Amino acid sequence: MIEVQHSKAGDDLTVIEARSNLSMTLDRLAAVFLGLSAVVLLLALATTIMGYWPIMLVAVAHLVLVGWCLRLAWRGNWARERFLVGRREVVVEHYDHRQQKRTVWPASWLRVKIKEGALGERHVVLSCQGRRQVIGSFLPVPERLDLARALKECLRPRSAWSDE
Numbered sequence: 001m002i003e004v005q006h007s008k009a010g011d012d013l014t015v016i017e018a019r020s021n022l023s024m025t026l027d028r029l030a031a032v033f034l035g036l037s038a039v040v041l042l043l044a045l046a047t048t049i050m051g052y053w054p055i056m057l058v059a060v061a062h063l064v065l066v067g068w069c070l071r072l073a074w075r076g077n078w079a080r081e082r083f084l085v086g087r088r089e090v091v092v093e094h095y096d097h098r099q100q101k102r103t104v105w106p107a108s109w110l111r112v113k114i115k116e117g118a119l120g121e122r123h124v125v126l127s128c129q130g131r132r133q134v135i136g137s138f139l140p141v142p143e144r145l146d147l148a149r150a151l152k153e154c155l156r157p158r159s160a161w162s163d164e
Contacts, residue, residue, distance in 0.1 A: 002150060014085040018082075085155065088108075090107050105126060109129065122145065
C-alpha cells in the first residue's frame with residue numbers, strides 16, 4: 001500500500017510511505033491459531049481419554065510447529081519504507097522485523113529506475129553517484145511501479161536530469 005502526504009507547511013516536504021499489504025491483523029492471526037489449537041486439543045483429548053495418549057504428544061508437537069510457521073510468516077511479511085522527499089535530499093527509512101535502516105540521497109542527482117530481474121520480475125532501484133538501493137522489494141509488482149511513479153513525480157521539480 002502506497003500513501004503520499006504533501007506537507008502543508010512551507011518546507012516543501014513530501015512523505016511517501018510504502019507498507020506491506022497484510023490481509024490479516026495480528027489479533028486475527030492469534031484468534032485463528034487459538035481456534036485451531038482448541039479444535040486439535042479437543043480431538044486429541046478425546047483420543048487420550050480412550051487410552052491413545054501418544055496422539056496428544058503429536059497434537060502438541062503439531063501446534064508448536066504450526067505456531068512457529070505462522071510466526072515466521074507474519075514476521076517475514078511485516079515491512080515498510082518511508083521516503084522523506086525534501087528540497088535538497090531524499091531520506092529512505094526501511095523498517096522490518098530485523099532492523100531499521102536509514103539512507104540519505106541528494107535529491108537533485110537521484111534517479112529512480114525500474115530494472116527487470118532474471119525471471120522477468122521488476123525491481124525499483126534508486127541510484128546516484130555509483131550507489132544503488134533496491135526499494136519496495138516486499139511489495140507486489142503493481143505497487144512497486146506505483147511507488148516508482150510517485151517518487152519520480154516528487155523528484156521531477158528537484159531533479160538535475162532533464163530526461164525525467
